[in-house]
């Protein structure tokens with residue numbers, strides 16, 4: 321193998337694992353609290369969404385108009401769920417993302433409406449955040465439709 325090829329492979333290896341590290345949720349402790357404890361740290365609206373799978377009114381979140389660079393974190397536990405580069409305007413009235421930080425959420429199918437939907441929750445605290453649909457833009461074609469009131473925007477310089 322030529323030295324240059326070897327270096328190329330090495331760089332790819334480092335880039336891959338460097339990226340993986342920044343995106344993976346490998347070292348975290350799950351947060352478990354009783355409802356009464358959650359009620360002490362969440363607003364009633366946040367509690368209704370995170371712990372009772374509620375939905376905020378469309379076009380109600382100021383985060384629809386947030387375009388700065390930064391991270392969108394779970395308001396209950398501060399876990400990083402989305403980066404601003406993953407956000408797009410879906411026109412639905414809820415903050416929308418075509419991707420999420422790898423390993424930051426868990427999904428399950430719910431049947432609250434007539435058709436099955438994929439609900440997702442924060443991996444750390446288990447709080448409900450929204451639903452993911454298959455009508456998003458490239459490259460993932462996913463639309464993570466998130467309740468803005470349960471996200472905390474942390475701007476980056």
Ligand SMILES: [Zn+2]
Pocket residue numbers: 394395396397398399442443444445446447
């Ligand atoms: Zn959380």
